[in-house]
Amino acid sequence: MATLAPASPIVPGSVLLAAHNVRKVYGHDRTPVLENVTVELRDGEFIALLGPSGSGKSTLLRILAGLMDASAGDVLVHGEPRRGLNPDIAIVFQSFALFPWLTVLQNVELGLLATGASDDERRRRALKAIDLIGLDGYEEAFPKELSGGMKQRVGFARALVVEPEVLFMDEPFSALDVLTGENLRGELQDLWSEHTIPTRAVLMVTHNIDEAVSLADRILVFGANPGHVRVELSGLPLAERRKKGPARAQLVDTIYHIMTNPTEDAIAFAEQRVARVPSRATGAAAPVERAPRRYQTLPDVGIDDLTGFVQYLSGTGGRGNLHELSRDLQMRADDLLALVEATDLLGLADMQERQVFLTPIGQRFAEVELDEEKAIFRTVAIEHISLLRHIVRELEDAPTHTIEAEGVLDDLEHSFSGAEARRQFETVVDWGRYAELFTYDDAAGELRLDEEHRMDLRTKAQDA
Ligand SMILES: Nc1ncnc2c1ncn2[C@@H]1O[C@H](COP(=O)(O)OP(=O)(O)OP(=O)(O)O)[C@@H](O)[C@H]1O
Ligand SMILES: [Mg+2]
Numbered sequence: 001m002a003t004l005a006p007a008s009p010i011v012p013g014s015v016l017l018a019a020h021n022v023r024k025v026y027g028h029d030r031t032p033v034l035e036n037v038t039v040e041l042r043d044g045e046f047i048a049l050l051g052p053s054g055s056g057k058s059t060l061l062r063i064l065a066g067l068m069d070a071s072a073g074d075v076l077v078h079g080e081p082r083r084g085l086n087p088d089i090a091i092v093f094q095s096f097a098l099f100p101w102l103t104v105l106q107n108v109e110l111g112l113l114a115t116g117a118s119d120d121e122r123r124r125r126a127l128k129a130i131d132l133i134g135l136d137g138y139e140e141a142f143p144k145e146l147s148g149g150m151k152q153r154v155g156f157a158r159a160l161v162v163e164p165e166v167l168f169m170d171e172p173f174s175a176l177d178v179l180t181g182e183n184l185r186g187e188l189q190d191l192w193s194e195h196t197i198p199t200r201a202v203l204m205v206t207h208n209i210d211e212a213v214s215l216a217d218r219i220l221v222f223g224a225n226p227g228h229v230r231v232e233l234s235g236l237p238l239a240e241r242r243k244k245g246p247a248r249a250q251l252v253d254t255i256y257h258i259m260t261n262p263t264e265d266a267i268a269f270a271e272q273r274v275a276r277v278p279s280r281a282t283g284a285a286a287p288v289e290r291a292p293r294r295y296q297t298l299p300d301v302g303i304d305d306l307t308g309f310v311q312y313l314s315g316t317g318g319r320g321n322l323h324e325l326s327r328d329l330q331m332r333a334d335d336l337l338a339l340v341e342a343t344d345l346l347g348l349a350d351m352q353e354r355q356v357f358l359t360p361i362g363q364r365f366a367e368v369e370l371d372e373e374k375a376i377f378r379t380v381a382i383e384h385i386s387l388l389r390h391i392v393r394e395l396e397d398a399p400t401h402t403i404e405a406e407g408v409l410d411d412l413e414h415s416f417s418g419a420e421a422r423r424q425f426e427t428v429v430d431w432g433r434y435a436e437l438f439t440y441d442d443a444a445g446e447l448r449l450d451e452e453h454r455m456d457l458r459t460k461a462q463d464a
Pocket of ligand 1: 026051052053059
């Protein structure tokens with residue numbers, strides 16, 4: 001995930017830009033183009049958006065960038081409702097969108113027009129961007145003199161010249177021939193992963209599954225009529241993105257299957273095969289899909305084992321093979337799997353084939369002091385654990401910030417058998433206490449909000 005170290009350090013889990021339950025109806029149309037779309041773009045991540053033609057991908061980009069308004073739902077920039085154009089976002093279009101009567105340099109300078117930079121400043125920064133993107137020597141050329149690949153470089157330079165916090169790309173390589181596209185894509189990937197650009201997050205629309213798998217930390221597959229997120233998949237660990245291998249093939253096949261079976265339950269299908277990003281509002285929103293289970297099943301793992309396991313993995317180079325782990329830790333396979341599942345669920349580790357890898361956040365979690373460790377855990381737990389999120393919301397809403405354990409158990413019994421409901425409850429209490437989200441008084445049977453680490457979840461998407 002942290003493929004980028006911008007000027008200031010990445011804040012794990014921090015959401016830069018979000019669409020919550022967005023709906024879009026064009027003009028006097030009756031049918032929406034987007035319905036209940038929730039997408040969160042986090043610090044340091046590269047998201048790819050795949051989906052059929054007409055599923056509203058470009059529309060979503062335009063709404064997020066502030067080029068148009070949603071008909072319903074919220075767009076949040078750093079957690080605040082967006083007003084007007086978002087100056088922190090730059091877009092690269094498939095069509096290049098260059099002005100034919102302006103030179104390369106002038107086209108790139110255009111990106112800075114809205115910033116109020118002086119002429120000198122604009123020129124200086126434009127030349128720097130031109131250099132960065134491999135266009136030097138072409139400053140005075142006009143678009144018609146350029147090949148498609150060079151034209152798109154101008155598109156990139158014009159976007160990057162503003163040093164955008166977030167970069168949007170709408171099928172940036174699909175108008176180019178295959179080799180040119182691949183070449184430019186590789187260069188972009190290097191700029192991003194080597195931190196040459198200060199951009200903190202990227203959202204790219206593509207029709208190309210391979211491209212999505214090569215680049216993305218997260219892959220969202222859209223469905224149409226109306227446009228919605230069908231499923232959200234974890235990208236491959238960095239080391240496996242560009243090379244051929246079974247994990248890569250598996251992910252490509254899974255996405256291919258999902259996209260060629262538009263009416264199939266994408267979440268259920270993906271769950272059997274690849275790492276799915278634990279449900280936020282994805283899928284749940286889709287009117288054509290069945291509602292997913294209310295809460296994920298939490299593996300029966302205590303916090304000490306969980307943190308110990310992450311520490312251990314960190315000590316073995318951030319990865320481990322299941323067989324060796326089971327031997328070295330002298331654990332039964334199912335206990336080990338529960339640990340792996342828990343770290344995976346929380347986004348601290350990824351599982352590919354028989355290997356477990358710490359994610360960048362997992363690695364960080366292993367390295368920091370206790371207070372920061374807890375802060376990271378708090379963020380990932382709220383992000384990934386729907387039950388925990390639900391409890392914290394209930395606590396927020398309760399007048400005394402206290403709720404009864406009995407109520408939570410009742411609720412869990414809608415999804416789990418009695419014994420399992422109790423076990424889920426114990427696990428979530430263990431995790432929530434460690435995260436200092438709440439305290440639990442066993443004698444009184446009460447959960448109480450921890451005021452010190454209060455997280456306001458009211459702006460977050462509703463759970464299903
Ligand atoms: N300005 C507009 N006015 C009316 N309808 C529009 C407008 N722009 C797009 N649409 C319609 O909204 C739907 C979604 O369009 P959009 O361009 O967002 O889809 P997309 O997923 O980007 O498709 P593609 O993959 O072909 O680029 C389409 O049915 C399209 O015809
Ligand atoms: Mg489009």
